[in-house]
Amino acid sequence: MPSSASTERAARAGFTAVAWATVAAVAAIALFLGAQALPAIVEIGGDFLGTVWSPVRGLWGILPMLWGSAAVTAVALAVGLPLGVLTALFLTHFCPRCLAAPISAAADLLAGIPSVVYGFFGLVLLVPAVRSLFGGSGMSILTAGILLGIMILPTILSLTRTALLTVPDSLYRGARALGAEHTAAVFTVVLPAARTGIRNAALLGLGRAVGETMAVIMVAGNQARLPAGLLDGIRTLSTGIVIEMGYATGLHRSALIALALILFAIILGLNLILMRRPKAGRERRWRLRLPRFAPHTAAGVTVLILFAILGFVVVRGAPHLGAALPGLAAPAVTTLAVIALSLALSLPAGLALAAYLAEYARPGWVMRLVRTMTQTLAGLPSVVWGLFGMLFFVIRLGWGYSILAGGATMALMLLPIIERTAEEGLRAVDDGLRRGSAALGAGRFRTLRCILLPAAGEGIVGGIILAVGRVVGETAALLWTAGSVAQWPTSLFASGRTLAVHMYALAGEGLYTDQAYATALVLVVLVLGLNLAAGALGRRLRRKVGA
Amino acid sequence: MRRMGVLLAAVLLCGCGQTAGVDEITAVVREEGSGTRAAFGEAFALEEGDIDPDAVVTNSTSVVKLCVAGNPGAVGYLSYGALDASVRALAIDGVAATEASLADGSYPVMRSFYLAAPAEISPAAVDFLQFIAGEQGRRVTQAAGFVPQAFDAPGGRGEAGRLVIAGSSSVAPLCEALREAYLADRPGAAVEIQISDSSTGAAALAAGICDLAMLSRTPAVGEGAVAWAIARDALAVIVHPDHPAHGLSSAQVRALFSGKAVSWHAFLSFD
Incomplete structure (x- = not known):
């Protein structure tokens, strides 16, 4: 057995290396895309600032899309953030124990539903609702924002919940001891104490909202001109990329990559602003005056949404299950293969990164740099990933449309999710355990391996659930890297379609929509099974620590 | 919070006050660069610059179909092979898209x-x-x-x-x-x-x-x-099954998709 001192040194070096590799990867992706976008930036230049986008006519104005992304994301946050945070608060502090588990399980399930299903849900239920309430075509900024708000709900809910569980119980008890009743103690002490976690949840939600394409494309109307109001349709940056990338060649393609680069820069800038440490004086002002039953109301709305979406999938899919099932075996196996591969690649790296940020790095610019880069990875829309994966893994490395290329692309996408949740989990571990372990002579790595990781098991498992959901629901990135061939995966270099891509292919031409719904149902059941398995694993881990 | 509630109620009321009728025309088109869009534009002499900038854009046949099937005021187009009962194809210049009219080439949008x-x-x-x-x-x-x-x-x-x-x-x-x-x-x-x-x-x-x-x-x-x-x-021009129109002339299709038609009521009563 190697001496513990050298293991400790090796671990520190390893974690630091992973952190720097992440920074290098983000820089490399930006440079790679930058090189591809350069021709358009040089040739189009100031014409990018116009108000009409019509490449066929040589009009390259991106202002409508910038405006569209901002407006849709703002509506999404206005819907998803209060709903997610308050529901999380309900689950942690106001909910009978018997209700908390099923509600959060259902929310985790929502995270795994492919965007295309949300798109159909929006198109079939939300669009007519908005049309009959407000008039217009129903395909609007408002509709897309509400749908996106629903889509980022599970992310915000799950992360806020972890953050709320992180708040030391002593704060709550202290408030109670000073005479505050339960509701007041939770609203004024516990909730503000979790603000960093909530801010991070909002960040990840924001990234998801800005980057989401496959659902937005179905309900936003996609008009590339400036809208007159919330009820007008709009094209966002990410849908602008996905809607035309297929057909684009030459300058047009380069211009779309430039759009991706702009998206990249926006996300990076946003992270830089939000990552700045809040000034000491501001903290006290973070106090919300909430109505007493806000968490209950929010939880009620969330549960209604959960039922509406799950019900939608079951009602539309169940009658056609028989017709769709025979074709699903190969995509199901491909899905599992891509999940296994992407987790095998991203889990060690994500955990190492989380360990570095939570246990090793000192607060300072290095930590901020690594964190900003990780967040930037999280914000990149899947179509940019798909494009990058295709240009880099499929063509540059010569892997072809393959499960390997798909898995590698997904691994990059999962890294920030795993890192974020694992870090939250590690930070949630009582500091007493760290000190106790150190007092007994254990080094940082040993403490991490034997004490902290198992204790953070639930948070890590939560991250894995989100990650699996992301893979299961991903369409754009996999379509461009793993291809869409419906066949049994015979090797890592074989092309294959996952269930979501299968569903996308079925739904695309409108000929097999029923089978697409049935596939969606199977997807949901698959995610449910994976979630239950992961939950059981998390509980076993916790029991092992004897907590 | 109470203020927000009042605001929300006001927004809802204003929204309901507006006419939410089938009269409003919603044109649904495919994305720029789509083969279907190019073929449609060619058939009806619609240049890229002519197409209504307010028309809903989508990159999927099924979304065109769902949009039109769910909106009594919508009009769109798609491949004849993707047609089903959820929408209705209109005759163009008096020729309906049928197997016979496709085979003998009399249907104009191919x-x-x-x-x-x-x-x-x-x-x-x-x-x-x-x-x-x-x-x-x-x-x-x-x-x-x-x-x-x-x-x-x-x-x-x-x-x-x-x-x-x-x-x-x-x-x-x-x-x-x-x-x-x-x-x-x-x-x-x-x-x-x-x-x-x-x-x-x-x-x-x-x-x-x-x-x-x-x-x-x-x-x-x-x-x-x-x-x-x-x-x-063939490309079929489609509307909601309950739509009053049975056929359109090429000129009408052109007007619909270039945003020159204001409402179905005014549009269809013209001829």
Whole structure:
């Protein structure tokens, strides 16, 4: 057995290396895309600032899309953030124990539903609702924002919940001891104490909202001109990329990559602003005056949404299950293969990164740099990933449309999710355990391996659930890297379609929509099974620590 | 919070006060660069600049169909092969899209589907093209809802083997049907179909990733060394099943999609 001192040194070096590799990867992706976008930036230049986008006519104005992304994301946050945070608060502090588990399980399930299903849900239920309430075509900024708000709900809910569980119980008890009743103690002490976690949840939600394409494309109307109001349709940056990338060649393609680069820069800038440490004086002002039953109301709305979406999938899919099932075996196996591969690649790296940020790095610019880069990875829309994966893994490395290329692309996408949740989990571990372990002579790595990781098991498992959901629901990135061939995966270099891509292919031409719904149902059941398995694993881990 | 509630109620009331009728025209178009959009524009002499900037844009046939099926004031277009009972196709200039009018060419809105190949065409591709041009291929094409088109398949000795076809999602259903019949006929063959779109298919062809590219529009210069028009497809102009109109003239279609028509009521009562 190697001496513990050298293991400790090796671990520190390893974690630091992973952190720097992440920074290098983000820089490399930006440079790679930058090189591809350069021709358009040089040739189009100031014409990018116009108000009409019509490449066929040589009009390259991106202002409508910038405006569209901002407006849709703002509506999404206005819907998803209060709903997610308050529901999380309900689950942690106001909910009978018997209700908390099923509600959060259902929310985790929502995270795994492919965007295309949300798109159909929006198109079939939300669009007519908005049309009959407000008039217009129903395909609007408002509709897309509400749908996106629903889509980022599970992310915000799950992360806020972890953050709320992180708040030391002593704060709550202290408030109670000073005479505050339960509701007041939770609203004024516990909730503000979790603000960093909530801010991070909002960040990840924001990234998801800005980057989401496959659902937005179905309900936003996609008009590339400036809208007159919330009820007008709009094209966002990410849908602008996905809607035309297929057909684009030459300058047009380069211009779309430039759009991706702009998206990249926006996300990076946003992270830089939000990552700045809040000034000491501001903290006290973070106090919300909430109505007493806000968490209950929010939880009620969330549960209604959960039922509406799950019900939608079951009602539309169940009658056609028989017709769709025979074709699903190969995509199901491909899905599992891509999940296994992407987790095998991203889990060690994500955990190492989380360990570095939570246990090793000192607060300072290095930590901020690594964190900003990780967040930037999280914000990149899947179509940019798909494009990058295709240009880099499929063509540059010569892997072809393959499960390997798909898995590698997904691994990059999962890294920030795993890192974020694992870090939250590690930070949630009582500091007493760290000190106790150190007092007994254990080094940082040993403490991490034997004490902290198992204790953070639930948070890590939560991250894995989100990650699996992301893979299961991903369409754009996999379509461009793993291809869409419906066949049994015979090797890592074989092309294959996952269930979501299968569903996308079925739904695309409108000929097999029923089978697409049935596939969606199977997807949901698959995610449910994976979630239950992961939950059981998390509980076993916790029991092992004897907590 | 109370203020927010009042605001929300006000917004809801204002919204309900507006006319939410079927009278409002919502044109649904495909995205720029789509083969279907190009073919539609060509058929109705709609230049890119003519198309209503407020028209809803989508990159999927099924979304066009769902939009129109769910909105009594919407009008859209799609491939005849994708038509079903959820929407209604309108007659154009008095000719309805039926199997007969497609076959004799009297239906005015038609386009061709192409398969493109590189200069060095693979034996497997030759064999597949010869199959499509043959009697059985024509039967399958007809059964799939498309109009078979006579074309000169490449000569030379074809050989059933591994074949990769990539490209247009509009052509894909036809190729899937052809593939099934082909595989039943040639046990030694293995055909992969990668669904994306016309230009991606052409790019894949140039990169050597596939043997044949599917295109739902006329191949541009440099997109494959050779291309064959293997079938013809009709474009149907569709409305909600409850819509009062039964047919439109070309001029009316042009007006609808260029944003010159204000409301269905005013539009249809003009003639």
